[in-house]
Amino acid sequence: MHIELAVVLAALLFSIGVYGVLARRNAVLVLMSIELMLNAVNINLVAFDVWLRDTLHSGQTFALFVVALAAAEVGVGLAIVVQVYRLRATVAVDDLDELTEPANE
Amino acid sequence: MTAQDVVFALLGVIAVGSALLVVTTSNVVRAALWLVVTFGSVAGCFLVLTAELVAWVQVLIYIGAIIVLLLFGVMLTRAPIGPTDELNSGHRLVAALVASATAATLTVLSLQAFHGVFVRLDQPGTAAVIGSALFRTWVLPFEVISVLLLSALVGAITLTRPEVGTAGSR
Numbered sequence: 001m002h003i004e005l006a007v008v009l010a011a012l013l014f015s016i017g018v019y020g021v022l023a024r025r026n027a028v029l030v031l032m033s034i035e036l037m038l039n040a041v042n043i044n045l046v047a048f049d050v051w052l053r054d055t056l057h058s059g060q061t062f063a064l065f066v067v068a069l070a071a072a073e074v075g076v077g078l079a080i081v082v083q084v085y086r087l088r089a090t091v092a093v094d095d096l097d098e099l100t101e102p103a104n105e
Numbered sequence: 106m107t108a109q110d111v112v113f114a115l116l117g118v119i120a121v122g123s124a125l126l127v128v129t130t131s132n133v134v135r136a137a138l139w140l141v142v143t144f145g146s147v148a149g150c151f152l153v154l155t156a157e158l159v160a161w162v163q164v165l166i167y168i169g170a171i172i173v174l175l176l177f178g179v180m181l182t183r184a185p186i187g188p189t190d191e192l193n194s195g196h197r198l199v200a201a202l203v204a205s206a207t208a209a210t211l212t213v214l215s216l217q218a219f220h221g222v223f224v225r226l227d228q229p230g231t232a233a234v235i236g237s238a239l240f241r242t243w244v245l246p247f248e249v250i251s252v253l254l255l256s257a258l259v260g261a262i263t264l265t266r267p268e269v270g271t272a273g274s275r
Contacts, residue, residue: 001153003107003222007215009117009150013124013143020128022200023110026192028133028178032140035171036124039147042163048155051224057238060230060247063159064156067166068250072257074171078178079261085182094194 006038006047013040026083027091038070113153115209120146131192133184137175144168153228158236 013036020033042063049059085091123142130136144167185191194200228234239247246248 001107001113001226003219004216005110005113005117006140006150006154008212009113009120011215012117012121012208012213013147015204016124016128016160019200019204020208022203023193023197024128025194026133026184028175028182028184029128029136029192029265031144031178032136032175033128033139035167035175036127036143039144039163039167042159043147043150045156046151047224049236050154050156050221050226050228050230053225053228053244057230057235058243060156060159061239061243062244063156064162065246065250066236067159070255071171072254074174076180076257076262078174078265079264082265083180089177091182092191096111097268098166098175102138 003047003051006043010043011045011049013037022035023096025092027076027084027093030093031077031081034077035070035074042066043066068082109153113150116146116149116153120150131188131190132178133179133192134185134186137172137179140175141168141172144172152228154224156229157227158232 017033017035017037017040020036021030024030024033026032045059045063045066047059050055052059080104081091084096088096120143123139123146126139127136127143130139144163148160148163148168151157151163
């Protein structure tokens with residue numbers, strides 16, 4: 001098969017993830033969009049591994065590592081989100097602005 | 106166009122469509138369920154690319170574990186279950202601009218770089234092949250990843266203990 005299909009699919013999924021991270025307000029939905037971006041990267045890794053006929057299969061192995069990292073990331077991310085909800089009673093990322101500098105008059 | 110191209114393109118259309126629904130739907134639970142469709146069709150893409158083990162790991166870990174974790178997150182933060190318009194922030198237009206610029210740049214660049222490259226799909230990445238690569242060549246990174254996963258999950262448990270962050274512990 002042609003590799004353009006795989007790289008274009010990965011690019012589109014990645015950009016959809018970028019849109020989700022920037023446009024969503026709910027922290028859980030932001031985490032979902034990050035998962036989309038990680039999955040897009042996996043498509044590229046697998047496609048290039050198969051194309052280059054890598055004898056060490058580094059692409060597919062690294063894709064497995066990315067899956068494990070995504071699991072770790074979503075675990076810690078959700079722990080932080082749940083703790084933020086417990087302290088602030090909201091998970092809207094727009095409202096978590098304690099560290100912003102006061103706006104200049 | 107080979108048969109693999111057609112199947113991959115169809116799965117890709119499903120993946121992109123459901124991913125668009127994930128980032129635009131006004132219902133948190135539906136977003137998680139559309140994410141299942143996206144991950145499932147990406148797993149199908151891996152199968153077309155003959156990466157069997159990665160496809161099944163994708164089904165087991167993404168659909169089986171990560172979606173369930175995300176749904177637990179939805180429940181624990183008492184997200185609105187029905188449709189609501191509170192899920193999007195005010196700068197959707199800027200986000201759409203940035204995302205379409207990213208999509209255009211990446212698509213044009215990769216189409217130029219990989220135009221007409223043909224992949225031969227005759228070396229399937231079965232569990233035996235990938236497992237042998239993983240435990241011969243990549244065994245040290247594999248162990249580092251497992252330690253990282255362990256420490257991340259211990260950290261997650263520590264973070265969510267009830268006494269952390271309450272008035273008594275400060």
